[in-house]
Amino acid sequence: MKTFTEVKPYANEPFTNFALEENKKAMQAAIAKVKTELGRHYPLTIGGEKIETEAKITSINPGNVDEVVGYVSKADQKLAEQAMQAALATFETWKKVPARERAEYLFKAAKLMRERKHEFSALMMLESGKNYVEADVDTAEAIDFLEFYGREMIRLSQVNETQPLTRIPGEDNNISYIPLGVGVIIPPWNFPLAICAGMTTAAVVSGNTVLLKPASTTPVIAHKFFALMEEVGLPAGVINFIPGSGAEVGDYLTTHPKTRFISFTGSKEVGLRINKLAADTAPGQIWIKRVIAEMGGKDGIVVDETADLEAAATAIVASAFGFQGQKCSAGSRAIIVESVYDQVAERVVELTKQLQVGPQEQNFAAGPVIDKTSYERILEYIEVGKQEGTLLVGGGKAEGNGYYIQPTVFGEAGGKARIMQEEIFGPVLALAKAKDWKEAIAMYNDTEFGLTGSYFSTDEDRIAEALETVHCGNLYINRKCTGALVGVHPFGGFNMSGTDSKAGGYDYLLLFTQAKLTSRKI
Numbered sequence: 001m002k003t004f005t006e007v008k009p010y011a012n013e014p015f016t017n018f019a020l021e022e023n024k025k026a027m028q029a030a031i032a033k034v035k036t037e038l039g040r041h042y043p044l045t046i047g048g049e050k051i052e053t054e055a056k057i058t059s060i061n062p063g064n065v066d067e068v069v070g071y072v073s074k075a076d077q078k079l080a081e082q083a084m085q086a087a088l089a090t091f092e093t094w095k096k097v098p099a100r101e102r103a104e105y106l107f108k109a110a111k112l113m114r115e116r117k118h119e120f121s122a123l124m125m126l127e128s129g130k131n132y133v134e135a136d137v138d139t140a141e142a143i144d145f146l147e148f149y150g151r152e153m154i155r156l157s158q159v160n161e162t163q164p165l166t167r168i169p170g171e172d173n174n175i176s177y178i179p180l181g182v183g184v185i186i187p188p189w190n191f192p193l194a195i196c197a198g199m200t201t202a203a204v205v206s207g208n209t210v211l212l213k214p215a216s217t218t219p220v221i222a223h224k225f226f227a228l229m230e231e232v233g234l235p236a237g238v239i240n241f242i243p244g245s246g247a248e249v250g251d252y253l254t255t256h257p258k259t260r261f262i263s264f265t266g267s268k269e270v271g272l273r274i275n276k277l278a279a280d281t282a283p284g285q286i287w288i289k290r291v292i293a294e295m296g297g298k299d300g301i302v303v304d305e306t307a308d309l310e311a312a313a314t315a316i317v318a319s320a321f322g323f324q325g326q327k328c329s330a331g332s333r334a335i336i337v338e339s340v341y342d343q344v345a346e347r348v349v350e351l352t353k354q355l356q357v358g359p360q361e362q363n364f365a366a367g368p369v370i371d372k373t374s375y376e377r378i379l380e381y382i383e384v385g386k387q388e389g390t391l392l393v394g395g396g397k398a399e400g401n402g403y404y405i406q407p408t409v410f411g412e413a414g415g416k417a418r419i420m421q422e423e424i425f426g427p428v429l430a431l432a433k434a435k436d437w438k439e440a441i442a443m444y445n446d447t448e449f450g451l452t453g454s455y456f457s458t459d460e461d462r463i464a465e466a467l468e469t470v471h472c473g474n475l476y477i478n479r480k481c482t483g484a485l486v487g488v489h490p491f492g493g494f495n496m497s498g499t500d501s502k503a504g505g506y507d508y509l510l511l512f513t514q515a516k517l518t519s520r521k522i
């Protein structure tokens with residue numbers, strides 16, 4: 001009989017306090033260590049076989065574009081097919097591994113990741129441009145996902161735990177949750193460890209095998225996560241690591257007849273494409289593919305005249321500029337009741353001016369954006385903003401050997417302005433004026449998205465109405481709209497923000513399983 005780790009009640013991984021010198025030094029040491037490992041080559045892994053390809057993804061440090069983080073082998077359609085065959089074969093054995101044993105791999109990985117926390121964060125920092133706090137939060141969330149989904153699978157595997165069935169005489173009826181098959185996991189770059197680890201391990205712990213195609217800007221940290229799962233002994237072929245072009249490998253696997261599900265987190269455009277392609281039935285396909293798609297947002301903060309205005313301004317700035325506004329939860333709009341608009345706008349500008357821009361490894365508040373494409377797109381939006389609103393602070397490039405942009409705030413933006421409607425995914429905030437709190441909520445709701453939102457008020461009646469009428473997957477009252485915690489704030493959005501598949505929630509694993517009812521005459 002196997003021995004397993006004792007499973008204690010789930011609790012979130014604490015964040016590191018970098019105000020303490022010893023923690024700061026530990027992170028600096030981790031960065032120095034990771035720097036000695038830059039420029040390495042990373043293979044694909046298919047069914048446990050390491051494959052070096054001639055074509056490579058070159059991952060660079062967005063805060064110092066002369067620094068190569070690593071060279072990662074790149075799958076083409078032939079290798080994607082090989083990976084599919086490996087995953088199909090492994091599914092036949094992996095699906096029979098008891099849930100408790102599957103969960104154990106996640107618990108072991110969580111333990112090792114916790115021990116090497118700063119090493120994971122330091123690599124992520126160099127590859128994605130996160131500063132100390134943002135990287136630390138990402139690693140903590142990855143550990144949370146491992147711990148949480150491990151426990152969730154154990155719970156789900158207890159027959160009739162999730163759906164206690166009505167008993168009738170003469171029959172023994174049971175319901176259990178069995179895996180789906182081979183899934184394609186397509187994470188984004190902006191939570192390159194947490195979301196990558198969460199999406200992958202949720203699928204795997206549920207008994208599926210997967211093809212993991214990481215984002216092309218952050219494949220090295222994805223590889224470090226994959227290597228950790230190998231280190232804890234996850235059988236070969238359960239996760240097949242196949243970095244590659246979204247258009248080439250992604251489309252091939254999305255339309256593949258043996259793909260049973262696609263778990264995607266990323267932009268609206270790519271999510272909709274996957275949804276459309278997956279809806280077609282390929283020759284030989286015997287199921288309807290399941291698509292889990294978590295997409296973008298145009299999140300916002302509503303402030304009424306009864307609110308604690310200092311708290312609101314602080315939350316607006318934190319939500320807009322954390323990780324340079326590159327969170328799907330980023331509060332890129334603030335809608336403020338006109339009687340307090342000037343006061344809030346003034347304070348937001350003051351706080352934004354305090355955000356210093358510089359290299360992430362020196363822990364500046366505002367680091368680089370992810371790559372040249374994003375950099376140019378964001379700068380274009382800033383030019384659009386100059387036509388649509390009043391530039392209050394920022395407004396262009398910032399100094400540095402990387403993709404640095406000044407935290408930028410526009411005032412007096414109209415509700416239909418592009419900077420109020422479109423996801424910019426960068427350090428750009430639009431402030432808009434509403435005549436009263438009802439109009440402010442209506443303006444908040446007037447986008448195609450519905451991911452996160454905050455309402456600042458001290459009026460209980462209005463808060464009660466806001467709780468009902470602000471239409472988004474994650475609604476916060478009197479706090480920022482970023483920073484959901486696993487198990488505490490299950491995360492996912494409405495409308496064009498996705499399928500509201502709540503990551504870090506108690507119904508998430510159901511998305512990776514199918515319920516089987518068995519009825520026996522007794």
Ligand SMILES: NC(=O)c1ccc[n+]([C@@H]2O[C@H](COP(=O)([O-])OP(=O)(O)OC[C@H]3O[C@@H](n4cnc5c(N)ncnc54)[C@H](O)[C@@H]3O)[C@@H](O)[C@H]2O)c1
Pocket residue numbers: 186187188189190191195213214215216245246247248249250251254265266267268270271273274294295296297327328329423425451491492493497498
């Ligand atoms: N709702 C959420 O939980 C959530 C969380 C994080 C990020 N996001 C969103 O993600 C976006 C930023 O991430 P991104 O720039 O990596 O998004 P993206 O859509 O450009 O890419 C996401 C992933 O899809 C892959 N891809 C690209 N084309 C593909 C195709 N044709 N088929 C299959 N895969 C393909 C990419 O390589 C990447 O791995 C933002 O819109 C953000 O709001 C949403």
Ligand SMILES: N[C@@H](CCC=O)C(=O)O
Pocket residue numbers: 190191326327328329481482483484485491
């Ligand atoms: N869950 C994160 C956002 C993930 C998307 O980028 C938050 O709540 O801030």
